[in-house]
Amino acid sequence: MHELLQGALSGFLIGGVYGLIALGLNVIFGTIRVINFAQGSLLMVAMFVSYWLWALFGIHPYLSPIVSVPLLFALGYVVQDRLLTPLLARERTREPMSALLLTLGLALVLDNLALLFFHADFKTVVVPIGLAKLRWEGLIISTPRLVGLCTMAVVASLLYLFFTRTDLGRAIRAVGQDRQVARLLGIDDRRIYNVAFALGSALMGIAGAILAPFYYTHPAVGTTFILKAFVICVLGGLGSMPGAALGGLIVGVIEGVVGLYTQAAAAQVVLLGLFVLLLFVRPMGLLGVERR
């Protein structure tokens, strides 16, 4: 029983981190419908920024978003404006294939540049919080993961408010729903696409800072988290911020609990099996909106 609770609790905590990464992906995937294969690589860039700020200047990873968030925002903006937009301008369909391939190419470029400059070494940020833990009722709570969970809750709430209460947020959703009509209504869809992509990238700056104290940094680290993030986005409902948050927690708990009774790889099978079943019953995801 104790193990079950511990497994569920630990799963809940790491689910918070998964959710944080999924939120970034959801801003892009869920709103402007670009399947961003480079999302994991952007996370990797964020983690390297956190690592180097710590290794060279002794700056704590939790302060690194001051640098990484604007940096990734700018990177995302430029990628969208200079690479993706010209591509999208040529295609009339809403979910163009070439954008997907372009983001895949971007991922390869970023990963290999990282390999070139930083080599394949595994870098670890060593800060006290990395090994810190809290005890509650005989259960162990990993402090850095708890920080991740709380950060995710805050970010999800802020994003929800942004997308429902602000003009810019609503404009992004409008462009995601129907780009042509949005343009007819006077929304500068080109700028909106840029901002959405930039925002999704910038969120990786926060996720990277959260991961740095307890996970290793490596040029291939993006691929470890990104597939889960895609599953979570769809599970929670594309475009729904609370959905991504909830999806992350659910995925974490399922993994944590099932992993206690099966080998870790089998836990993935169970998780994805449940995911597929859900899609049969509710294709728009848990909190997604039904599309006509």
Add this chain to the structure above:
Amino acid sequence: MAERRRIYGCGAILGLALGIAGAAPPARAADDIRIGMVSPMSGPTAKFGQSEKNAVDLAVEEINAAGGIKALGGAKLVVSYGDSRGDGDTGATETERLITKEKVIAVIGAFQSGVSMPASAVAERYHVPWLNFGTADGLATRGFKYFFRPHANDAVKAKALTDAIAYFSGKTGTKLTTAAIMAENTDWGKSVSVHQQSGLETAGTKVALLENYPFASPDLTSMIVKAKATKPDLVVIDSYLGDALLIARTMSEQDLRPVVFAAGGGGSVQPDFEKGAGPLAEGVLSAVAWDAGIGYSVPWIAEENAKHVKRFGVSFTEDSASYYQNAWIIADALERVKGAPTAEALRDALVATKITDPNRHAMLIPYKQIAFDAAGENPDAAAFVVQWQQGKLVLLFPTTLADPAAKVVWPYPAP
């Protein structure tokens, strides 16, 4: 008139040229013996490939400086390089290129067992000897005739680890009742964990958990919680660096503190492990195919390693030491080749290899003997066990090679 002078002129030049050619020493190219090496010179494991190249270059230099292959009139060795990029297909095509275009008569390779597998099959097809580095069991069970593995495979490394654990638990009077083995689910992890399990159970330790987890997982907490529930005295991991770090940290977080924390090799002996794990690395025992500490009891090895450090800034590693050894084994076989040095003749000489002198350079990794059985394995291959102590790796086992002043850190201190 002018035409006749031109003809005489050409004739004179031709005669002069022929005379010079005739008087010149015989072309050196015909005397050189070309061998090949395949390793990951680029890609994520490029660091290993580069160190392997350094080791082979060093060996070949030494062989040539000592007079080359004396039985073949002092023929010099020349190396051709193939970059596998860490990928099986690329390794195979590079091997083919080395054999067909560069005309090498032997190939040393390939570091990753997953590359050695297809690449050695190419060498087998062309009847060219393949001197292997790569520990997976499956490499030597294919009935190949041109495959040679002088170094310790997974079974030998697993046995060294379990023997060392049995030895030290006897010496410290500790009984290790239960063990948990956590290995990554690649070919290496799966094969080495099975060997460890049988070694431990023979020694009377019950393996309560053997789990193969997905390589590069984002989170392994559930597995650690499961392992902790078995109350293991011994935890063994078979992981590459990233997972080894994650496991060590998660164990600390979940208060899993075994009496002994051991590793089958892989990531736990790399400097980045100690840098990342810090105090958690202290006391971790690992099986390795070579360690610089061997130089303590074999002076020429210490000198050779110092030479390597002076030239390349670092010690030999288990893989580069093996590449070095393989080059010297080829040289030894070439001395015994019957007739012209073809790949076939070399293969026959390799089959008859029997090196026992510990001062020969082929014994950089010291074994009782270097010889090959029908499968191409060396029955006397041995592995060694090291332990992290105060940020350094200390050789502890076999005790005959270790510094007698070295003491085991036992139990695992886990801060």
